[in-house]
Amino acid sequence: MPERSARRVFPAGFLWGVATAGHQVEGNNTHSNWWAWEQQGLVKDATRSGRACDYWNRFRTDHDLLQKIGCNVFRLGIEWARIEPERDRFDPEAIAHYRRILEDLQRRGIRVCLTLNHWVVPQWFAAAGSWLAPDALARWEHFLLRVIPEFGDLVDLWITLNEPMVPVLAGYLAGYHPPCRRRPLEAARVFRVLLEAHALAYTCIHNLVAHPANGDGPPRVGFAGAYQWVEPYHDKGPLLPLERVLSRLVARVSFEAWDESVVSGRVQWPWGMGREIPGLAGSVDFIGVNYYMRISTRLDAGTLSNVKSGGYHVPPGVETSEMGWQIYPPGFRLVLHAVRRRFGRPIYITENGCCDSGDRQRRRYILSHLQQLHQALIEGCDIRGYMHWSFTDNFEWREGFAKRFGLVAMDHDDPELRRRPRPSAAMLSEIIAANGLTPEILERYSADIEAGCIAARFAD
Ligand code: FCB
Helix, strand or coil: CCCCCCCEECCCCCEEEEECCHHHHCCCCCCEHHHHHHCCCCCCCCCCCCCCCCHHHHHHHHHHHHHHHCCCEEEEECCHHHHCCECCECCHHHHHHHHHHHHHHHHCCCEEEEEEECCCCEHHHHHCCHHHCCCHHHHHHHHHHHHHHHHHHHCCEEEEEECCHHHHHHHHHCCCCCCCCCCHHHHHHHHHHHHHHHHHHHHHHHHHCCCCCCCCCCCEEEEEEEEEEEEECCCCCCCHHHHHHHHHHHHHHHHHHHHHHHHHCECCCCCCCCCECCCCCCCCCEEEEEEEEEEEEEEECCEEECEECCEECCCCCCCECCCCCECCHHHHHHHHHHHHHHHCCCEEEEECCCCCCCCCCHHHHHHHHHHHHHHHHHCCCCEEEEEEECCECCCCHHHHHHCCCCCEECCCCCCCCCCEECHHHHHHHHHHHHCEECHHHHHHCHHHHHCCCCCHHHCC
């Protein structure tokens, strides 16, 4: 539960903002693999991304709102499928439009954190075998060589790949994201190809961007990783030692192996046997941390499981969000320390947020996570910014529009797609204005803080 009194001021120049992804907000990303997948009716609530939030046309309205909230950074993505809708055919109008969007942000003094790939690929690329096609990296490089010079002067922070482990695990191992494969060997190959894709993007950006928006120094490039705090489900009993082993394994498979591969430049077990990838070692100027939850590994009647069918295991008394994800602020600090130890590079929080349609948990979620983040800062983690997921309610992948992460609510059936800021948006705005958590802010939101029902066993 967040404490009520201590003042927590963030360093001068700390970046505050919100995060989105192209496919989830722009609308009509019709040439993409996700669009094609959605048409098969595979999204849980039977919705499709359709016009999404129509950010593509309403970006100025949204940027007005960003300014009202006080954001000085905005994370957004570009969609490869929009820029290269057919193999070798680039759409100059799409590129020009993205430039207009980025210039509008720059004019408003909002820094740009740009994601080059947030899982979605063009349908022509997917049809040719996606990341497993023999020429996948050549196609990716061709795209990079075209887009990086177009946007180089407008970007402050580059994210090469968003959560690369999600396509590996959900797309090729568990099979619930396109291309819906359940092939461990293919997953291992995609892991390696995505490492190469990251290294290639890192090198291309450094070679091609002479005048980055962040000033005279070299451009700043990283990836955004999906990090969870992984712990045994039981806190005592005979299963505990085995659950401990399982939790180590889950962390290893889900993010540590990726991180250690990037640090060492070699594909780490269990995804590979140490093969070297040229240009990979140390190819990060910062790390993007996406943190939402704790995962509890549970050994149950002989089954080795980290997830139960349809959701995660949640120990009794632990609060969850509407995604069924455990709300566990102390894990945030622990993850930040682990990332610092692994990389020793600056950290930006590129996602952190709560699925909460009624905005009942979100303020507490933000307050308690910012307290943990600040604690990590005091303890020596070099954290330079916080981007909340998400700005507006949007298309939440296979969950569709039913799951609502927005600081700003939106009814996707509303013909006007009106944006309605939730109370949490006002709170974040106050925090940004104060550059931290003041006693006044904590006092004003004390009712939220006290509504906390995180079990004592897990309280920080
Ligand atoms: C992350 C994704 C982001 C959004 C949030 C809720 O894993 O990067 O697009 O779906 O989860």
